[in-house]
Amino acid sequence: MIVNFAERAHNHNWSLDPIIRSLLDVDFYKLLMLQFIWKHFPSARVTFTTVNRTSQVRLGDMILREELVQQLEHVRRLRFGRSELVWLAGNTFYGVRGIFEPAFIEWLAEDFRLPDYDVSVRDGQFVLTFEGRWTETTLWELYSLSILTELKTRAMLKHRGELALDILYARAKSRLWSKMERLRGVPGLKIADFGTRRRHSFLWQEYVVKAMRDTLGECFTGTSNTFLAYKHDLEAIGTNAHEIPMALAAMADDESSLRHAQYRMLELWQETYAGALLIMLPDTFGTTQFLDGAPEWVANWTGQRVDSKDPFVAGDEYIAWLEKHGRDPRKKLLIASDGLDVDDILALHAYFAGTIQNGARPYEFRSAADFQDAARWTPERRLRFSAGWGTLLTNDFRDCDPESNRDFDPISLVCKVASVNGRPAVKLSDNYAKSLGPASEVARYRRIFGTAGMANVPAIV
Amino acid sequence: MIVNFAERAHNHNWSLDPIIRSLLDVDFYKLLMLQFIWKHFPSARVTFTTVNRTSQVRLGDMILREELVQQLEHVRRLRFGRSELVWLAGNTFYGVRGIFEPAFIEWLAEDFRLPDYDVSVRDGQFVLTFEGRWTETTLWELYSLSILTELKTRAMLKHRGELALDILYARAKSRLWSKMERLRGVPGLKIADFGTRRRHSFLWQEYVVKAMRDTLGECFTGTSNTFLAYKHDLEAIGTNAHEIPMALAAMADDESSLRHAQYRMLELWQETYAGALLIMLPDTFGTTQFLDGAPEWVANWTGQRVDSKDPFVAGDEYIAWLEKHGRDPRKKLLIASDGLDVDDILALHAYFAGTIQNGARPYEFRSAADFQDAARWTPERRLRFSAGWGTLLTNDFRDCDPESNRDFDPISLVCKVASVNGRPAVKLSDNYAKSLGPASEVARYRRIFGTAGMANVPAIV
Known part of the structure; x- marks a missing residue:
């Protein structure tokens, strides 16, 4: 086998292995919601915040801040590709063509920008906060979750030799x-x-x-x-x-x-x-x-x-x-x-x-x-x-790691809207463990909506 | 990723993916025995023959004769490499240096040649027969077994798509x-x-x-x-x-x-x-x-x-x-x-x-x-x-094939000395199922050696 010198040198040259390769790397419902927000709430301002509900997994100790920032910066530099936008405009979704209207596609192409972010560490967890227009902020949810989750994966992969990695993936497959x-x-x-x-x-x-x-x-x-x-x-x-x-x-x-x-x-x-x-x-x-x-x-x-x-x-x-x-x-x-x-x-x-x-x-x-x-x-x-x-x-790698610990278990990470136009946002959910928002606001919402049919179940994933 | 044009073209150019890459790809005991034969029985002539004891796996229907011949021809063209012979001469085996004497190494380098072979098909099985000096014939045992077994593997791999192959190996790992x-x-x-x-x-x-x-x-x-x-x-x-x-x-x-x-x-x-x-x-x-x-x-x-x-x-x-x-x-x-x-x-x-x-x-x-x-x-x-x-x-691929049949199960293939200086060779073994030789000769040997302590156990591998 002749060495591919260019490839080998390139592999050593990599400054970044991007986690988000396209702005389309996002849940489809975020794009439907984005158009909805763009039509109905173009000037609303929101903050989104990450919360790791699996608090014993201290992402702040596992991931380098600079790696995180590099990935976030990479996403901010991405733009929707022309072919991607043509596809969004021309593809059939749920059997219907033209779900995304031309003005929205135009806005994605010309005006859409992800706002800046704030990174802090609290109790061993990264807290990412995104603040700006709802239209510009909302997609950060998926990019931030994918980035944090994959950076955790990479941090764990780093400690394994070639055989252990091979067995890890063989078992997951x-x-x-x-x-x-x-x-x-x-x-x-x-x-x-x-x-x-x-x-x-x-x-x-x-x-x-x-x-x-x-x-x-x-x-x-x-x-x-x-x-x-x-x-x-x-x-x-x-x-x-x-x-x-x-x-x-x-x-x-x-x-x-x-x-x-x-x-x-x-x-x-x-x-x-x-x-x-x-x-x-x-x-x-x-x-x-x-x-x-x-x-x-x-x-x-x-x-x-x-x-x-x-x-x-x-x-x-x-x-x-x-x-x-x-x-x-x-x-x-x-x-x-x-x-x-x-x-x-x-x-x-x-x-x-x-x-x-x-x-x-x-x-x-x-x-x-x-x-x-x-x-x-x-x-x-x-x-x-x-x-x-x-x-x-x-992400089911439970018990796949030949080094027999739980490093590759999934964690329950969320990135949720925390405030809208300066007021706190609340979710009650049917599971008490999945409620979101300041305690006093959660209590107020519970007084208004009641707790009929709610239960307490540990949130695993 | 830039295409490696040379590699891609080369992969399509392959005329042969050799199974035996070196004459050292043989059980070590064969080399110890080869030196023994070379010292004590340099002029003995033998035949070796293959037998597939797993008769329901019809190798003759699975493997193309020309593929088999190509691999056998490839082995016949191989020579012991200089570095390989230096290693055989200089390495410590079982804690002892110089187990292989210089004249033997010299003979391997200069005179060792694999004799010709005969390929026929009987009852759906390839029968390979090797005839010649014992010194030159004996190593065919391993080369022929490795070749037939891997050609069977390759024949089965050919019918699988990329995902099935990936799962096959993931499960085997x-x-x-x-x-x-x-x-x-x-x-x-x-x-x-x-x-x-x-x-x-x-x-x-x-x-x-x-x-x-x-x-x-x-x-x-x-x-x-x-x-x-x-x-x-x-x-x-x-x-x-x-x-x-x-x-x-x-x-x-x-x-x-x-x-x-x-x-x-x-x-x-x-x-x-x-x-x-x-x-x-x-x-x-x-x-x-x-x-x-x-x-x-x-x-x-x-x-x-x-x-x-x-x-x-x-x-x-x-x-x-x-x-x-x-x-x-x-x-x-x-x-x-x-x-x-x-x-x-x-x-x-x-x-x-x-x-x-x-x-x-x-x-x-x-x-x-x-x-x-x-x-x-x-x-x-x-x-x-x-x-x-x-x-x-x-070769434990039992139940690893996602197509859920037994194509990758090992088979019980042997290549044994069949005759020496024109007389039939016999093995009785402690398991009746593993005896070898013409029935009349086996009977004669049993009369001479008896059957004390022998049993009948199916030979699986």
Whole structure:
């Protein structure tokens, strides 16, 4: 083998191995929300802040500040590429062309800039704060999460020799394949990759997404990662997130409009988008109160995403609510996206997407064979079900490290809107452990929205 | 990434990806035996023939004859390299320098040539036949086995896409690592790689051997592969094989010298080699008759290799025989080399290399922790034990193929001396399934040597 001198020298010359290679390397729902914000709230100002809920993993001790700054600076220098923008403008998303309007594409091309950031370390954790126009700040969420998570990965990789690294990835690939084998051939299954924000690394997410595509065929509905969708001709998946109701609630001038903010968001959203993009996320201030107080027209929405409630409970609650409003649940979609792994996906699919016979329980459904056993399961759905598979798809390296510690376990890192126009933003969620905001504000919101249907579950990922 | 045009073009230009890259890519015992043959039987003529005992795997249907011929031709064109010969002459083997005498090295350099071969297909199997001087023919055994085995691997690899190949190797690496983890840290364990002849491929054997070296430290005593020992500064391991007693027996002119051939081989061997190289292989015509009839001086030998008898039984038989002859078994070495895997290695090590307490059984010893539990096991050896780990070290791809069939399972392929100076060669072995030779000759040998201590066990690898 003749040495490739140029390549070898280039590899030693690398000043930066960028984590974010394109501004499209972001969840697709952020772009839908960005256009929404650009249309409806162009002058709102926000701050976003990172929080590592896995506080025992001291990122501040593991990652060099200068490495972090280099990666953040690299993202700030990126611009949307011409081909990327042509694709955004011309591609079909959820079966519709022209979802992004020309003026928005023009704004992305000409005016979009990421604002500056502040880096500090508190209790061994990096606290990244982003302040500026909501339109310019919002995308930092994904870039900052991907950067912090991958820098942690790289810090751990640094301490391993070549054999240990080889075994680490061999085991992670074997693990991934075992998961694919259990999912392959399950009739009617629908799964999307939702794992950008807590991925092991960009390249690993790309590997996983390609493996999903090659293995699961039609069952793999796409990826939330816009860059991977662009690069590999996949469907871009996602609709909206908590930041919009949180921001609208923070901007509310009185208790009545605060209470209404969660529905006001839906009104504005359906002015902007239609059809499959009408997926609500009712848990921002508690799902039960959301459904109880929802205007009749909310039942026209296409589905809901469950992000903090036990999805079996949330699905049953949604079915009952739809039936109360005279809608057919079998035409509605439930997307679960909270810390799923194969067991959960198969059990939820069994529970909602079919009829279970002979007293079987959904958790007994472990593989395609179980679903093909007509005596136990028939694909007569109660609700359309789709899995948004995140961290445990793109970052399941638990027990893969041959040095036998937990360095590669995923952590629960978030970057959330902290204030809007100078007022604190709050999320209650259906899980007390996932609430966000200053304690006094959380208490005030709880007085307003109540705590019906909320529970306390450790947030793992 | 700039395309390396030269490399890409070269990769498409390859006329041959050679399986045998060096004439040293051969079991070390073949070289010891070659010098022995060169000294004592320079004019003997032999034939070697391949037999695939896994007859349901039809190599003749899987491998193109022209591919096989190309690889065989490539080996015939190889010569021992100058650096390789300097190493053979100057290196220390088993602690002794100058094991290979200058005239032999000179002969390897100047006169050694592999004779021609015959390729035919019978019942879907390639039958390779090598005929010529014993000195020139003997090394074909290893080259032909490595070539047929790797060509089978390549034929199977051809049908897989990139992802399937990646998963195949990820799983094989995970499997290998699980084995290493169970062996790592077991006190006093001694293991050598004996896997050349049935390896998945040369590069895989090299990977495995380097992983063993890096993981097991002192417990890894070396490799039977001379080229890998040379390339990676490892100990070359091995002493002698069945072909010598088989050949001496075939050359015997009467029943008395036939009966004595197995000891005559030892007499000649100890004229040639000493110390650690005095490892006998008593099962050629049955271990029990060998020990019963052995002259007193045979008990001076350093140890024995067990290749076809249950090694627990063979070890106990050896200990009893040594004690009968007034020798201390704790100074003698038992090498097991027949289809071992981790379970066997740990159990045999527990059984022979330590004292088992509290009624524990050797098969309960599964990991380093078991050996470190002083209440169960103390390293007070009954016999020195060493494992010669072959096929299930270098070719354990069982269930690793994501396409879920058994294409990568190892097969039981042998290449054995079939005749010597025109007379058929016979092996009885302690396992009826491993006997070799024409039925009438096997029957004649059985009449002479008896069948004491023989059993019928399926030969898996």
